[in-house]
Amino acid sequence: MADLLVVDAIGKVYGEGSAATRALADVSFTVAEGEFASIVGQSGSGKSTLLNLIGLLDTPTSGQVLFAGENTTALGRRGRARVRNEGLGFVFQFHYLLPEFSVWENLTMPAQIAGRTVSGEERDRALQTLALLGLEGLERKNANQLSGGQKQRVAIGRALMNRPRLILADEPTGNLDTANTEAVYGLFRTINAELGTTFLIVTHDRAVAQQTDRILEVRDGELVQDVRNDYAG
């Protein structure tokens, strides 16, 4: 299968001079379309830094990231925004919903940013997503009026709405209880199986990582292990 993502010797240094922190050094790996992989490592090891670089939220100090064959490191701000909108979906530990908007509006925001009107096919997709996430009937509610688990599910729905090829999740269940955590990973698996969406999930929970097909381990800003996990459910 073609490589969807090529991470090519990327490094990241925060700050300058004596205050400089090397968060990531010379990390390289590739991810194929349809993979369901996790990134593990201790706190401060550089997991979020890596994910933010892949997600074009930040720029690497060295190296480059290729997404769907395109060198994203060479893109300007506009191009990066386009790739974030069309090619990528984000799920963070915190939901990052827009409190001024309803569940429906939050869900359809990526489509609206892309300049599409929410009708016809777009509408059906949003309704499908709501059903998939078990959020039917909540679309009129304000994003503030949901439970933590519901908010996180809306955030996942929003990440899915533009049918991105790659979903980047950074401790997506960090704020959820066991039952909700199981439900979210179950959902990720379903989406991965049904839509063929590629997943890259950051977690410091080994048990969670054991459920993914591939485990990448980061230590002190370096990639120290990259193993296939054939025991995953």
Add this chain to the structure above:
Amino acid sequence: MLSLKIAARFLKSSPGQSALIIAGIAVGIATQIFVGSLITSLQADLIDAAVGSSPHITLLPGDSASTVPGTLATTASKSEPLVATAIPVRTLSAIYTSGEDSVPLSITGGDATDLGLIYKLEDRMVSGTYRLSAGEALVGTVFAEKYDVGAGDPLELLLPDGTMAEFTVSGVFDLGQATANERVAFVDAASAADALGIADEEYTAIQIQLTDVFASTEVADRLGNDNDVTAVDWQAENAELLSGLAAQSGSSIMIQVFVLIAVALGIASTLAISAVQKTRQIGILKAIGMGDGAAGRIFAWQAALLGAGGTLGGIALGYGLIWGFSFAPVPFSIRPEPTFIAISAGIGITVALLSSIIPARSTSRLDPIEVIQNG
């Protein structure tokens, strides 16, 4: 359009803050409209009182002549499009004696219809009829009262050449000014010619009114040069009034500029606060792909909405103030000036947009990572 939708939603999410700033802009714009209209109306009234019913330009004989031809009135009307009225008159001084008292009168002789155009005498008659048949005279209210003459009474005048002439008073006018009402009189054209000893087609002056009173200086210059006569314009003789008006306009503009600055600062600070309050949302929107330009436009739209709302409110409030002022016990009324109001509205919205530049720029520069990393 998404930027507009988000802007409207942001404003709606803090209704108190939005309402306050709209009220602030409205008060500013209303003040501007009220002060501007007040000053404009006041000045229009002052100018009307000063020259509304008197000549704006008087053409007098040049150095080499003692009279001007009556045809000069037509010539002036034809050559200068700004001339609204030009009439030939004969002016002279005479002395009225009544018992012990004698009083100098400044007499203007002319055709009744002509004089009516400049002095608006028809509307200003308090008794008698507005008519100047041969040997008839019109006198002012103060004169009539002081010397106890009225319509139908004889009026004997000592002319400059030492002879006496007798007129019959046909009516009494009120020019709205005590001195004029005591010292000014009008007589028919032929009697004035007799009194001055000049021919039928000779006059002592051409009196002119213009459609634009402030064009008098240049028009007077041209008329004087082209016709070889001495042209006197009202502005030269009312320098004090004019400098007073200019000072008034200046202070009115100062007030308006300061009001606008206050409005601009108000909008700018509100938007700056809003930009800080919404940093998180902007970061999220950018993380999911909103472009820098669209993000910046959210604040431009917020400014436009606040500016438009405030300006509409301000126009309503301004009209309300002007309407309220019509009940005030003052001898003049404020007329709302549509062009002035349109300018105020334009300025209001422009100022709002300008004050959104800083928050819009900082918003468009924001990196989503700043929000995502700091939770």
